[in-house]
Amino acid sequence: MKLAGDKTEQAKVTLRSHRTDALQALEAAEKAGGMGEDETKRLKGEIQKLIDAGNNALMKVFERKKTEITQ
Numbered sequence: 001m002k003l004a005g006d007k008t009e010q011a012k013v014t015l016r017s018h019r020t021d022a023l024q025a026l027e028a029a030e031k032a033g034g035m036g037e038d039e040t041k042r043l044k045g046e047i048q049k050l051i052d053a054g055n056n057a058l059m060k061v062f063e064r065k066k067t068e069i070t071q
Contacts (some may be wrong), residue, residue, distance in 0.1 A: 001069050008062040012055060019051045 026043055029035045035043075 001066060004062060004065045004069065008058055011058050015051055015054050015058075019047060022047050 023044060026035070026040050030037065030040045
């Protein structure tokens with residue numbers, strides 16, 4: 001079960017890393033004048049929704065695996 005927890009945590013770290021990369025790209029595009037503040041804010045919200053969905057999916061898989069292991 002520890003391995004499943006470790007793998008889940010690694011996946012969460014990877015998701016956070018991708019979120020950081022995406023947010024930095026948005027900030028760079030906004031500063032370069034390629035995107036307005038409203039569009040940047042909207043896209044940040046969309047990115048966060050995707051990350052939240054990914055985290056929820058990871059936790060569902062982990063809980064299912066934990067149930068499998070303990071039975």
